[in-house]
Structure formats: C-alpha cells, structure tokens
Amino acid sequence: MSSARRVAVIGAGPAGLAAGKALRDAGVEAVLYERGDRPGGLWARGDLSPAYASLHLNTSKGRTEFADFPMPRQWPDYPSADMVAAYLADYAERFGVVPHIRFNSPVASVRRDGTGGPWTVTTESGDTERYDAVVVANGHNRDPRWPDPAPPGDFTGVQMHAHSYRDAEVFRDRRVLVVGMGNSAMDIAVDASHVARGPVLLSARRGVHIVPKYLFGRPADATGGALAALPWRARQRVAETMLRLAVGRPQDYGLPAPSGGLFQNHPTISDTILHRLTHGEVEPRPGIDRLDGDAVVFAGGTNDPVDVIVWATGYRVSIPFLPRDLVGDDPERLPLFKRVFHLDDPSLAFAGLMQSTGAALPIVEAQAKLAAAYFSGAYALPSPAQRRRAVARALRAATARWGDRRPMMRVDFDQYVADLPRETKAGRARLARGAAPPFTPTHREETPA
Known part of the structure; x- marks a missing residue:
C-alpha cells in the first residue's frame, strides 16, 4: 500500500x-x-x-x-x-x-x-x-462545430471545416466562401485571397470587433494590460474609443456591426483582413439563407457561385x-x-x-x-x-x-x-x-x- x-x-x-x-x-x-x-x-x-x-x-x-x-x-x-x-x-x-x-x-x-x-x-x-x-x-x-441546423438546400461543391485547413493551395483557382468572423476565418480568407478565383467571400450573421495586432506602435493587447486596473466597463469605453480612432468600425468595411462590446464578445485579431477588404480581394456577405447547387444564396436574396465553403464555425x-x-x-x-x-x-x-x-x-x-x-x-x-x-x-x-x-x-x-x-x-x-x-x-x- x-x-x-x-x-x-x-x-x-x-x-x-x-x-x-x-x-x-x-x-x-x-x-x-x-x-x-x-x-x-x-x-x-x-x-x-x-x-x-x-x-x-x-x-x-x-x-x-x-x-x-x-x-x-x-x-x-x-x-x-x-x-x-x-x-x-x-x-x-x-x-x-x-x-x-x-x-x-x-x-x-x-x-x-x-x-x-x-x-x-x-x-x-x-x-x-x-x-x-x-x-x-x-x-x-x-x-469541430458545424452549423446546426445546416442551411437548407444542396451544395454541389466542396465543404470543409476550418479544422481541416492546412495551406492555401486547396483554394487555388477556386471560388471560395469562408463562413465565420473569428481569427481562423480571417486568416483563411486572407490566405485564400492570394490564390482564389475572384474575391473571397466572407459571410457572417453577427459582427465582431476587429483589432489590429498593433495600436499606436505597440502590441494591441499591451494596451489592455495597461488598463487592467480599471473596471471592465471603463476599460471597454477607453479601448473602443482607441480602436475607433485607429481603424474605424467594422461597418466601415462592409462587415456587420459587433453584436456586443469590446471585452464582452471575443474580438478578432488581424492586421491583414481590413487591407484585403479595402482592396476588394475579400468581399463581405451577410448570413447564408440557403444552398443552391453550385451557388450560395445570402440573406436579402443575393447569390454567388461558389466552389468551396469553409465553415470557420468553432469547436x-x-x-x-x-x-x-x-x-x-x-x-x-x-x-x-x-x-x-x-x-x-x-x-x-x-x-x-x-x-x-x-x-x-x-x-x-x-x-x-x-x-x-x-x-x-x-x-x-x-x-x-x-x-x-x-x-x-x-x-x-x-x-x-x-x-x-x-x-x-x-x-x-x-x-x-x-x-x-x-x-x-x-x-x-x-x-x-x-x-x-x-x-x-x-x-x-x-x-x-
């Protein structure tokens, strides 16, 4: 014993x-x-x-x-x-x-x-x-967390979860749709935008705050650390003001408005997604309404032909x-x-x-x-x-x-x-x-x- x-x-x-x-x-x-x-x-x-x-x-x-x-x-x-x-x-x-x-x-x-x-x-x-x-x-x-319930309709192209993504070659010369607004979604959309056929589509029902990796010459999260002694509501007001002054609002780039305040819903950290959006290499789309063969129909009735859907929908x-x-x-x-x-x-x-x-x-x-x-x-x-x-x-x-x-x-x-x-x-x-x-x-x- x-x-x-x-x-x-x-x-x-x-x-x-x-x-x-x-x-x-x-x-x-x-x-x-x-x-x-x-x-x-x-x-x-x-x-x-x-x-x-x-x-x-x-x-x-x-x-x-x-x-x-x-x-x-x-x-x-x-x-x-x-x-x-x-x-x-x-x-x-x-x-x-x-x-x-x-x-x-x-x-x-x-x-x-x-x-x-x-x-x-x-x-x-x-x-x-x-x-x-x-x-x-x-x-x-x-x-991997897949959309539940899945969008109605049938899709004749390829569907994959972000969990399976390794490098952008899988998207070469294909029309790509990325679904999600998290860090992986942004990374994959940017990667795909360099090799895909036409602009990469980025679909989301809810918006998030997009924080660049640097704010005013310092890593962005160092700013959060400097404000740590404040109550979170006060930190939120200061940080949102700084972010708005530095890069504007997600809506300014055609993305949906954040569904919650900074320090409430998890922000997306990316230096590159806003650049690709402003250059037309990534185009925002609303949430998916249904799948229709080789096309995706979005909320509001717009539709686009798509070869690959990447579900960056978390875990x-x-x-x-x-x-x-x-x-x-x-x-x-x-x-x-x-x-x-x-x-x-x-x-x-x-x-x-x-x-x-x-x-x-x-x-x-x-x-x-x-x-x-x-x-x-x-x-x-x-x-x-x-x-x-x-x-x-x-x-x-x-x-x-x-x-x-x-x-x-x-x-x-x-x-x-x-x-x-x-x-x-x-x-x-x-x-x-x-x-x-x-x-x-x-x-x-x-x-x-």
Missing part, C-alpha cells in the same frame, strides 16, 4: 505541460497521457493538429508566455505556430516533464473506483493504471473519457470552483476548460499551480457550500457581462491571473487555521512496473 500522491494528467499541450511541471515542482508524481507523438498539443503541426501554415499567435508574446519560462527576447511580438510548438517542447525538456509523458496514448476512460477510491485511467490500447487524482487538460479545439467542448454524471450533458456548462476543481469531487481538476479575454498560457499556468498546491497538501479548499456560492456569483457576473454564450467558461484574463495566486494564499491560510482538510491521497495497490 502507498500514500504517495500520484496524479494523471490528460493531455500534453500547454495546459498539460503546465500541470506536469507544477505537480513535479510540488513534489507530486505526474503521469501525462498524450494522444500524439510529441509535446505541444494542437500547436505541434501534424495529422492531429488543426494548426495551418500561416498560423501565428494572435496575442503578443509578452502577454502569452509562461511566467516561469519567458519567450526569447529576439523573437517577434507574434511568433509563428512552429515557434510556439518549439517553445512548448523546450519548456517540457527544461522542466523535466518529457520523461513523464506517455505518447501515442489516447485515453478511453477515466473512472473513480467507488466513493473516495482511486481513479482508474484506461487508454484506447487497454492499458490501465490507478491514481489519486486527475487533471483534465485535453483542450477544447478538437471537435465544441468534448470530454468523452469522463462519465456523464461528472460532466453533465454539456461540458461547456460544467461548474468548477475557480474554473479548476470539480464541485462534487475536487480530486478531479481541470486546466484550460475556460474561454479567456486574453492568452491561454498564463491562465493554464496559474490553474496548474493552484491544482498542484491542493494535490501536494499545501492548500485547503473552502467548504463545499462556499465553493458553490463562489461559482454561482461568478456565473451571475459572467452572464451579466457575456450573456448566454458560454458564460460558465468565461474569465477576464487580467482579473483571473491576479485572482488565482490570491486564492492560493487564502487556501494556505485556511490550512494553517485547520479550517478545512487538505487533499489526502487514496490508498491503492501499487501498479506493477
């Missing part, structure tokens, strides 16, 4: 690597399960990754890097996907995480053995091991290896204390199951450190009732700010990154007072080597 703490981490992308490092730093044994053959998750371009050739960070390196591992100073402000993948691989090597990763090991199921028993992790190949706790860090950009959150009684019917609505700990069983933690107003890496790093503090016994959670009240308060605030679009997952980047260290400190104080029991590992039989 053993009382050593042993934690399974599902995924070796940025969140999983951060969890592996934090657990090791806290003296906790971590085993990482990775579907692919290298660290980096979706940033490591290959068959399992949706990263395309032109992909770059849309948040600046200074606001994206791990606090414990700054990106090289000589790098550009917005590194390429390949540079980010190399950075993550270096991170894993530097902090000794690689030997603890089991590559080519997709997880089939994660189950708790009875009340308070160990967790059993089973891979698709049938390997099974038991752990005291689990950190789910599988990301949420793997399961669904999918955690197929956990039982439904733990994640519910919709993982996007899963309540978590501080977006980390499961309310019913905090030995199940999550890193990366959130939607941030900024970069992801500093957030998953902070989440990983909080989880590691708990699993090492250095941090005590509030009572179950207090945790539930905290989640309810956070949901009310998120709904007031973001409406019904993933409110449970939403976090304000600057507020959240500042809040988790405060929570860690509060949990240590609770532990010192003896107000709440720390995490205690389950007793389990040793797994044969």
Whole structure:
C-alpha cells in the first residue's frame, strides 16, 4: 500500500505541460497521457493538429508566455505556430516533464473506483493504471462545430471545416466562401485571397470587433494590460474609443456591426483582413439563407457561385473519457470552483476548460499551480457550500457581462491571473487555521512496473 500522491494528467499541450511541471515542482508524481507523438498539443503541426501554415499567435508574446519560462527576447511580438510548438517542447525538456509523458496514448476512460477510491485511467490500447487524482487538460479545439441546423438546400461543391485547413493551395483557382468572423476565418480568407478565383467571400450573421495586432506602435493587447486596473466597463469605453480612432468600425468595411462590446464578445485579431477588404480581394456577405447547387444564396436574396465553403464555425467542448454524471450533458456548462476543481469531487481538476479575454498560457499556468498546491497538501479548499456560492456569483457576473454564450467558461484574463495566486494564499491560510482538510491521497495497490 502507498500514500504517495500520484496524479494523471490528460493531455500534453500547454495546459498539460503546465500541470506536469507544477505537480513535479510540488513534489507530486505526474503521469501525462498524450494522444500524439510529441509535446505541444494542437500547436505541434501534424495529422492531429488543426494548426495551418500561416498560423501565428494572435496575442503578443509578452502577454502569452509562461511566467516561469519567458519567450526569447529576439523573437517577434507574434511568433509563428512552429515557434510556439518549439517553445512548448523546450519548456517540457527544461522542466523535466518529457520523461513523464506517455505518447501515442489516447485515453478511453477515466473512472473513480467507488466513493473516495482511486481513479482508474484506461487508454484506447487497454492499458490501465490507478491514481489519486486527475487533471483534465485535453483542450477544447478538437471537435469541430458545424452549423446546426445546416442551411437548407444542396451544395454541389466542396465543404470543409476550418479544422481541416492546412495551406492555401486547396483554394487555388477556386471560388471560395469562408463562413465565420473569428481569427481562423480571417486568416483563411486572407490566405485564400492570394490564390482564389475572384474575391473571397466572407459571410457572417453577427459582427465582431476587429483589432489590429498593433495600436499606436505597440502590441494591441499591451494596451489592455495597461488598463487592467480599471473596471471592465471603463476599460471597454477607453479601448473602443482607441480602436475607433485607429481603424474605424467594422461597418466601415462592409462587415456587420459587433453584436456586443469590446471585452464582452471575443474580438478578432488581424492586421491583414481590413487591407484585403479595402482592396476588394475579400468581399463581405451577410448570413447564408440557403444552398443552391453550385451557388450560395445570402440573406436579402443575393447569390454567388461558389466552389468551396469553409465553415470557420468553432469547436465544441468534448470530454468523452469522463462519465456523464461528472460532466453533465454539456461540458461547456460544467461548474468548477475557480474554473479548476470539480464541485462534487475536487480530486478531479481541470486546466484550460475556460474561454479567456486574453492568452491561454498564463491562465493554464496559474490553474496548474493552484491544482498542484491542493494535490501536494499545501492548500485547503473552502467548504463545499462556499465553493458553490463562489461559482454561482461568478456565473451571475459572467452572464451579466457575456450573456448566454458560454458564460460558465468565461474569465477576464487580467482579473483571473491576479485572482488565482490570491486564492492560493487564502487556501494556505485556511490550512494553517485547520479550517478545512487538505487533499489526502487514496490508498491503492501499487501498479506493477
């Protein structure tokens, strides 16, 4: 029998690597399960990754890097996907995480053995091991979200999801329609506009704010950081004024008006889409009314011949290896204390199951450190009732700010990154007072080597 703490981490992308490092730093044994053959998750371009050739960070390196591992100073402000993948691989090597990763090991199921028993992790190949706790860090950009319901009618051309896009050659000499207003939609529309037949059409029902990568000579998100001390409504007013002065409104370029304010709906970060719009290489279109053979009919009755439709319509959150009684019917609505700990069983933690107003890496790093503090016994959670009240308060605030679009997952980047260290400190104080029991590992039989 053993009382050593042993934690399974599902995924070796940025969140999983951060969890592996934090657990090791806290003296906790971590085993990482990775579907692919290298660290980096979706940033490591290959068959399992949706990263395309032109992909770059849309948040600046200074606001994206791990606090414990700054990106090289000589790098550009917005590194390429390949540079980010190399950075993550270096991170894993530097902090000794690689030997603890089991590559080519997709997880089939994660189950708790009875009340308070160990967790059993089973891979698709049938390997099974038991752990005291689990950190789910599988990301949420793997399961493409297609339009539902699909537009009526039939289309005789090619339909693809942005998840499948790799480079612009697929669009050469073809008439292309991109549907969506997110970062991938803009990148793909710009890429296609250099090789497509005629202007690329860009269709959207709802508008978003389009933020250039630089504002007044500095990375745009550095401006957001400078305003972080202000309430978000005040930040919004200042930032929207600056954006309007710098580039105007989306409507000035023929795009739909944003459906919410800046810092509410996620903006699109692009230096190039406005240039291609103003030069006629990309043309805006309203939402799709129906498909009609080799043509697409848009709201208002206009129609255009199209060879390829790219659905840049995002992703669904999918955690197929956990039982439904733990994640519910919709993982996007899963309540978590501080977006980390499961309310019913905090030995199940999550890193990366959130939607941030900024970069992801500093957030998953902070989440990983909080989880590691708990699993090492250095941090005590509030009572179950207090945790539930905290989640309810956070949901009310998120709904007031973001409406019904993933409110449970939403976090304000600057507020959240500042809040988790405060929570860690509060949990240590609770532990010192003896107000709440720390995490205690389950007793389990040793797994044969």
